[in-house]
Amino acid sequence: MIRIEALTKRYDGVAVVEDLTLCVDRGELLVLLGGSGSGKTTTLKMVNRLIEPTSGCVRIAGRDTRETAGPLLRRNIGYCFQQIGLFPHMTVGENVAITPSLLGWDEGRIRRRVEKLLELVELPVGDFRDRKPSALSGGQQQRVGLARALAAEPDVMLLDEPFGALDPLIRDRLQASFRRIRSELGLTALFVTHDVVEAMILGDRIAVLEAGRLAQVGTPRELLEAPANDHVAELMRTPLRRAAVIEDLGAGPG
């Protein structure tokens, strides 16, 4: 569904992403995992052309993204990011309705779609549609963000640490909601995170990026069992290492 081919981005000659080739199958969720500066966000933004690649290309459903004007391309790609970016002067309903209205859907269809999406992200329509984003909690805001990204029934979803700024309990609940939504809709998605546990919970496959290059790509199990290098091995072991620390605390000194 998404083919990233020899994608490279340089700023003033310095490569941020170098010669990256990846593909995401239809209905698959691929996690881009890496620390800050690994090039994962840059890669994501090159898929919907918020950033233009220096070289290489991205194909979605076989079509080179450069053939479509940026704004038109992005109307068919859901985009959800950590800062959420709900428009404060619009209601929840209006925020969700943006992309469908840009696509020229008729009002009835937009209204039904908004209702369905708010239901999907577990926000009761009657309570939430006419509220302003400022009257929502962080978790509720990101649910709206998710609904907005899904509004125009996109072929592909791009998510950039969407749950990164939420507290752990809310984060768990949103991850669970997201898994359910994904399986209901059969979404194809590219998901950026630096959180190994999140990557393992949500990802069908994980691509580990290191300084702009692909270190390894595979299922969580493959990465755990056959890490390509020490860095990947170390990274995949962090959740277990932490769990061990917590278990020790549980055992206690006495």
Next chain:
Amino acid sequence: MSEQLELLPGYLTAHLQLSLAALAIGASVSIPLGVWITRRPRLEPGILGAASVIQTVPSLALLAIMVPVLAALGAQTTRFGLELRGIGFAPALIALSLYSLLPILRNTVAGIRSVDPALVEAAQGVGMTDRQRLLHVELPLGAPVIVAGVRTATVWVVGTATLSTPIGATSLGNFIFSGLATRNDAAVLVGCLASAGLALLLDGVIRTLEVGVRERRRGLAVAATVVLTGLFAYAGATLALSRSGSGPVVRIGSKTFTEQYILAELLARQIEERTGAATRTVPSLGSTVAFDALVGDDIDVYVDYSGTIWATIMKRRDLPPQRDEVLRTVGGFLAEEHGVHLAAALGFENTYALAMRKDHARELSLRSISDLARVAPALEIGGDYEFFQREEWRALESRYGLSFGYERSMDPALMYGALANEEVDVISAFSTDGRIAAYDLAVLDDDLGVIPPYDAIVLVGSRTAREHPQVLSALRELDGAIDASTMRLMNQRVDGDGASPSEAALQLLSLVRDEAR
């Protein structure tokens, strides 16, 4: 007071026309320009800098400088069938529009810059084009800051529009300028209150509109829109009506002192009664603005003084000859160089004179300017705005070797009071000013004959003289009709007794007619 209130609707309407037109132009230039430079950050310092420079020009100067600029442009554009007037509405409109640029421009840039980068990214992410992002996200979110800029501009423009009176645009400033010159505090007060009230009203309406739109309070937004639209419609309709005009109107200019207001009213009545033509006064013009306006056909008639033409227009620096000789020379010069007709010499002189408190002059035993020159370094002189720039002053300085301890420019309306209160020692007085007698002042003798004679002369523009010869002949009747003591009396009626210039003019006209009979 009631006479002032009668004038209020006309002045207020003119003020509203000028302010709204300037704001509309200012906003429709600055908001797009502001948006444009947020897309091209490299141009920002240059464009904002230029707008700031315009802002630093004192507003009165910016207005005044538009007169010669437009006159020069007008000379170019008449060829293309366009008519740009050197004085009046057009230069005032351009200056005020320029003046409104900076606050709106700066706030537009700041308003758009203030939008959270995450929202810009979200707008791109949902598939908005640059234009859609601007219309649906950046402008609505930047609107409070942008509207604040428009409101600042509104208050500035409405206030500054009062200064467009000296360049011939009617405004609430007509109250203020004529009120200051004729010591009519009620007029000044009416002008100030009306202009402040108008500024507050417009500011309030714009604020209400913005709050109504932002908070989606429909009633508020609709009410504000109705008021604003109504004001624009009224201003536009009245402007169109005044432009379409109704037959020829003889426009009579006046400068900014009492005698000029009286004489303008006098000429107006004389022309109306003798020819049946309609007249309009264009009061409170700057001294050289009046002459330029006559030559540029922006006014048809006004009263000037032979010595002023001699010194400031002909720029003669030699010792002036006798009164009749100056009059002849000036008349010939005006006709030859500018096609201006000297219709009548009214019969009195209003010369520049140096005046002091009588007791002070006696104490220092001063009778003439030669006497004054000896003690001048210890004294302070007050003069009207133009006095120290005038050729006459330069001639006085050089011929008498005059050098005062301090030269203070001030409004002529305040000069006499300052002298009486011993805040200055000498002033540049006008010889026909009623206040010379009222304040018991001594006029020092110009023993070297440096100050040229200042016969009051009625000047008529070339087009008017050609197309309306009956106006010229009506004005010729006034030749020699007013003597200095009569004029001084009339000035005193206004400055001292609180009569209005038109009342004084009426009385003067009947005196003139009695004399003639």
